[in-house]
Amino acid sequence: MGRSRKSPSEGSKNGSDFLQLDISRVPPGSRTAWLADTLREAIADGRLPVGTRLPASRVLAADLRITRGVVTEAYRRLGESGQIAGRGRLGTLVVAAPAPPADASPASHPAHAPFPAQDHNGSVDTLRALPCRIDLSPGVPDLAAFPRTAWLRAERAVLASAGPADFGYGDPRGTPALRRAVVGWLARNRGIRAHPDEVVIVAGVAQALNLLGQLLRADGVHRVAVEDPGSLGARQQWEYAGHTTVPVPVDDGGLDVGVLRACGARAVLLTPAHQFPTGVVLDGERRRELLEWAADGGLVIEDDYDAEHRYDRPPVPALRSLMPEGVCHTGSVSKLLAPALRVGWLLVPPARHAALVDAKRYADLGNGVLTQLVLARLMDSGDLERHLRHVRTRHRRRRDMMLRAIAAHLPGARVHGAAAGLHLMITFDGPASDGPAFDDTALAAASLARGVKTHPLSWHRMTPGPPGLVLGYAAGPAHEIDEGIAVIGACLRDLGKRRAGTKPGPPP
Structure with missing residues (x-):
């Protein structure tokens, strides 16, 4: 059949679609070094980000019309420097970018x-x-380790028993079922006595801090004391909301309450059960000093972010259990189950509760109802403790x-x-x-x-x-x-x- 032959200009030019590699100008003795350097540069400048699968050595060698040994040797060099690694059936993956020289900007x-x-x-x-x-x-x-089976079981039970009202907007404070379950959880695990009407369900501790920031600004409070060292993320929450954060040092006994008194801030955020990041526990003397500071008009914001996870020491009761009138207590299931659920709780002194509910209502009308009902069932059934x-x-x-x-x-x-x-x-x-x-x-x-x-x-x-x-x-x-x-x-x-x-x- 009179097929026309391709001219040399129409055939392969020793190139590949992968990174538009063109090996035609590279001397034969330098091909391995050239290919390794080219791949290393592509990893460094982001064209091959971590997780990228490289072509199989035989495929890339065929594209470039070179021996497979050139490609395998180039891959070996990048593997030795820690930038790529073989992952079985997944192939050869980029696992790290090269570190720059020490004097590089x-x-x-x-x-x-x-x-x-x-x-x-x-x-x-x-x-x-x-x-x-x-x-x-x-x-x-x-x-x-997320309890998928227990979650699905609770979800099916909730959907089977849910009435039409459960698919509406719900109460901005949170569903009564979850607020009751949280009260039980806090009583069993944190020593806090509360009524369900005192609990407001929030979208994690981040939203709790945002809502408290609004309440404090309304009261004319613009400076909040924070632990030093302390959570950068929490500090950024306050600063984004327009507050000035005042550092208070942390030592082996926890927050230095003497420095807190001297700094003049009217509110303090702290993690007393397991200080972030040092891990120290606020000791008994400091707790007494802190509660005396709160009794003199200060507001304690207790972030109980991971107190349930303990291994080599007895449990530490929450500050809220000692002085409900001066302590805002917040926690979530982010460290218990998963951050993706975006469910937490906030308890404030009685005088601030109505303002908190208003702030939550105007923020989002309340958390998703179905997730709350599933979580309540997990708490009530004992599945969350298990x-x-x-x-x-x-x-x-x-x-x-x-x-x-x-x-x-x-x-x-x-x-x-x-x-x-x-x-x-x-x-x-x-x-x-x-x-x-x-x-x-x-x-x-x-x-x-x-x-x-x-x-x-x-x-x-x-x-x-x-x-x-x-x-x-x-x-x-x-x-x-x-x-x-x-x-x-x-x-x-x-x-x-x-x-x-x-x-x-x-x-x-």
Whole structure:
């Protein structure tokens, strides 16, 4: 059949659609180095983000009309430097971006630039959205353990028994069923006596702080004391709402109430049962001092964010159980079940309750009714307690694994807050800190460049203090903990070598 032959210009030109690679001008002896460098550059500038699957070596070799050995050797070099890894049936994936030279600015190295700065623009949320290979961020429970079977069982029961009114807007305070269930939960687990009418259901602690901010502004309060170190995310909530945050130091006894009195703030946010991030418990003497401060007209905002997760110490009663008139108490199921549910609760002193309900009504008319009814059934049935006992065991094992990994890979680190919670704080106040100029943000950024995500402690400080990291151990698979801490240890050693002028070693 008289098919016309393609001219050489119409045939393959030793190129690939993948990254528009063109190998025609590369000398044969330099092809491996060229391909490895080109892929490394694409990973660094974001064209191949973490999680990207690379072409199979035989496919890319056929596209470029080169031997398969060139491609496999280039892949091997990137694998040795920790940027790609084989994942069985998933193929070869990009797992980390290369770390920049120590003297490089973020602007000159796009792979390093995405690590967010500590500012007022949601840096915690920005970091949360960045891809990684191993996530050791604090603040998330074991989401793989979510009780799907119990949730579906409760959901079916709710839908089977729900009447037409249950599909309406509902009460802005929350459904009566969930408010009753929360009262029971708080009585059993936190020692708080309350009436369901005192409870307002909110969309997590973040909304609770936003609503309280509105109430305080209406009362002429524009300065809120916060723990230092303390949660950057909570501090940003207050500052976004127009409040000035005043740092109050935290030591082994918790918040320094003497400094609180001296600072003149009329409201304070604190985490007394398990201080974030240090893990200390507000001791008995400080509790008495704080309640005396509240009795003199101060307002205590108690964030009970993860008090149920404890391992090596007895439970600590909530401040609200001691002085309902001076304490706003807020908690949520974000650390009990999952942040995605966006369900929490807020109890305020009686004089502020009506204003709180109005603020909630005008914010969103109330949380979704069906989710509230399902959660109420989980609480009433005992399924939530059973789930808590289950994840406590899992979290304890992961906590122990992280402690062993820190001892092995970060021998100069000091561990804080291991008795409870979902995270550890470590500080570097010895030789491992590489002197007073040691930058924990640089360590966190270098770790992220190798695929491991965590928080620098300096993010959560308002005043200077020892550098460190805040390491979550609950969310990811247990086998990743040792690997993640090993990467952080290697990055710490590399930072020290760069400052000493020696060449960093290969990634673990």
